[in-house]
Amino acid sequence: MFGTVAKMQLKPGGEALLMAWSQALLKTVPGMRSVTVYRSTDDPLTLWISSVFDSEEAYRTNAESPEQHRRWQQIRSLVDEDIEWHDGHILMHGNVREQ
Numbered sequence: 001m002f003g004t005v006a007k008m009q010l011k012p013g014g015e016a017l018l019m020a021w022s023q024a025l026l027k028t029v030p031g032m033r034s035v036t037v038y039r040s041t042d043d044p045l046t047l048w049i050s051s052v053f054d055s056e057e058a059y060r061t062n063a064e065s066p067e068q069h070r071r072w073q074q075i076r077s078l079v080d081e082d083i084e085w086h087d088g089h090i091l092m093h094g095n096v097r098e099q
Contacts, residue, residue, distance in 0.1 A: 001033070001090040002056035006083050010045045014078035021074060022049070028067075031058025033093070045080075052093055059087070 010018065022035050033052040040046035053059040062068050075083075 001052055001054060001093055002059045003050065003052040003088065003090050004059070005086045006049045006051075007086075008047050008049070008075075008078075008083045009043075009080045010047060010078055011080055012045065014045075015039075015047075018047070018075065018078055021071065029062050031055065031062065052090060056089070 019037065022037055031054040033054060034050075035052075036050045038048040038050075040048075053062070
């Protein structure tokens with residue numbers, strides 16, 4: 001598995017649009033397993049987004065697609081600063097279940 005963690009500083013009012021975009025993404029991106037969005041406790045406009053893909057190839061195919069470029073343009077309009085991206089191989093991914 002492969003993925004990215006992005007840190008972004010939203011413009012006021014951008015959260016609802018970002019969340020709608022993230023929900024739509026789960027249904028349309030081949031090879032994407034999950035997306036998790038975190039809100040900072042120090043600054044509610046600071047978010048981190050973690051996405052998980054089946055493979056680095058699936059991640060790169062998405063990153064280089066025209067569809068992702070269009071999505072990026074939409075997201076870029078919601079943030080005040082450049083987004084920080086941190087890509088990498090995922091060593092562990094899973095859910096903890098109650099026994």
